[in-house]
Each structure stands twice: as structure tokens, then as C-alpha cells.
Amino acid sequence: MTNKDKALALINTFATGDTDVAKNLLAEGYIQHNLAYGTGRDAFLGSVTYLASAPVKTTVNNIRAFEDGDKVFLQTVYNFAGAEPNPSGRTQIDGTMEKELVNAEETRKIVSAFVGDVLRGENPEITVLQ
Template sequence: MTNKDKALALINTFATGDTDAAKNLLAEGYIQHNLAYGTGRDAFLGSVTYLASAPVKTTVNNIRAFEDGDKVFLQTVYNFAGAGEQVAFDIFRFDSNGKIAEHWDNLAAKAEPNPSGRTQIDGTMEKELVNAEETRKIVSAFVGDVLRGEHPEKLTSYFDGDTYIQHNTGIADGLSGLGAALEALGKQGIQMIYDQTYQVLADGNYGLAVSEGSFGGAHTSYYDLFRVENGKIVEHWDVMETIADKSTWQNQNGKF
């Protein structure tokens, strides 16, 4: 099994309830960054057992899967025990023994199509076999210059005119759609702030950036997936999640 196969097999144990499979895939010292769950392999196995016992079966629908060195990153739709569909990005780190040793994620409720009629998960599926380091470089620079606001005057240089396919639930296509959405937020006194970026993973012409900031004053985790074409950003998917108050955390590993 490739690392990608292993990551997909692990998330499918939520649907199958196969704790033996999960145990074989996980490192004993598994580090969990989803703050709603305990850390360690046994805590993960407990979650699989709990979901298997629920009256409504959990469903797992992977949309896209990528690999970058010792990490795999996935875009998936979950419905945990009938609680409602959630769109998620998962990141798994593998140790030198090929075991899954660490996990980060961001989840948000599945929403209606955005103003351009696009959903959180549709769009281009094909991956170009280009240099991932070039993709990482472009995505890292865009996140710093534009999202963190270090060089906002460079915004238009990252795009081919108004060509920009947008899957954010509240924003229409194009730089024009992005501008209109930010203007509307500004009128409501809502600020979308990116303070720090922790990871930029890349596979072919796709790059995922993991950042911390705030949205409307709420402590927020941002996962942004970009597709790059001919050196320009052409498509974007994201999941924003409000970070729970520390008093509710089930582990102390932190979100990032």
C-alpha cells in the first residue's frame, strides 16, 4: 500500500468500524490535532468503535487525494453517525516505519452552491505532473503577499486577468467576485485576517496552505487548496473552522 492508500484506508474505518485495520495503520504514539478528540492510537480506535455502534451509519466520500513527502492530504465529505455532511481537509504524517503518526484537519458543514453555482468540492479533478516545488513556491508567495497582506499590491500578478474559479461558499468567480465579497464584509465590519501559515503542501499543480488567523474576531483555522496553471492561480477550495475555546480541548497538541 502507498501512503495515500493507507490514509484512505484509515478514514474508511469510520464507515466500516474495522478497529483491527485502524490499529495496523496507526503508530502507537499517534498525535492528534483535532481538538475534539483525545490523542494516541487508543483514542482513535475508541472513536471508530463509537461510530460503529451508532444507530446511523457513518459515510466517507473522498473527493481528492494528494501526497507530499511523508504527508498525505485529502479532501473528503464525512457524515458522522448521521450528524450532517461535513467537508474536510485531512493531513496525515507518516513515520519511518510507514505508520500514520500525526493528523491535522479542518471541517465545515456542507453548504449550498456559491454565487457562481459552484460547490465546496466540485471542479477540476485532473492533476498535472508538474514540479510540486514550483507550485509550493507560488502558493506560499500568494498566501504571504495577499492573504497575510505583506504585499497586497502584488494581487493581480498571481492571476490571469479575471480567470479564477472559486469554491468558497460565499464568493463568486474571478478577482471581481473576491473583491465584491471583501467589500461586502468590510461594510459589515467583518475582517478576515491571516496571521501565520504553518504548512504549505504540494502535489503536482495543487497546493494546500494551513494558516491561523481570525474571521469576524473569532480565532480561525484556514485550509486553502489552490490549483496552479501556467504559473498562475486558477482555482480555489477552502475550509474555514472556528478554533474551539481551549477549555474544551480533548488534547493539548494544539490545532497546528
């Protein structure tokens, strides 16, 4: 099973409620990137259990999945997240479905700068990506 296969199987546990699959795929020290959820395997398993018990069944629609070395990137639409257009008229799944050949090292530099500058707030004076 590739890392991409593992990531897709894990994210699908939100819809299936299969905590055994999730437990087998997650390390004890799993770090959650979504601040709405706790970090660690037990917190993830709790989320899967909670969603499985909700009155409305969770659906998971995997739009894109890419694997780069040991990193996997998923774009997924959940029924609780929605995909309605925002005020600009765009949705979270707009864009090409085809993977373009890109310079992987240059892309990594751009993403790394974005994470540091924007997500971690290391350079708050930067207002526009260059």
C-alpha cells in the same frame, strides 16, 4: 501498500468500524489534526468504535487523494460533516478533479506560511494571503 493506500484505508475505518485495521495503521503517538477528537491511537480507535455504534451509519466519500513523498492529503466528505453549499454557494468539494503540474517546493512554502500565519496564529496581523 503505499502511504496513500494506508491513509484511505484508515479514513474508511470510520465507515467500516474496523478497529483492527485502524490499530495496524496507526502509531501509538498518532497526532490528530481535528480538534474535535483526541490525539493518539487509542483516541482514534475510540472514535471508530463510537461511530460504528451510532444509530446512523457513517459514510465516507473520498473525493481526492494526493501523495507527496511521505505526506498524504485527502479530501473526504463524511455524512456527519455534510457538503451543503455555504452562503457563497460553494461546497467543500468544488473545484477540479484533475491534478495540475505545480512547483512542489513553491506549494510547500505557501502551505507552510498558511499553517504558521493562520492556523497557528504566528502572524495575526496578516489578513489576506498574498
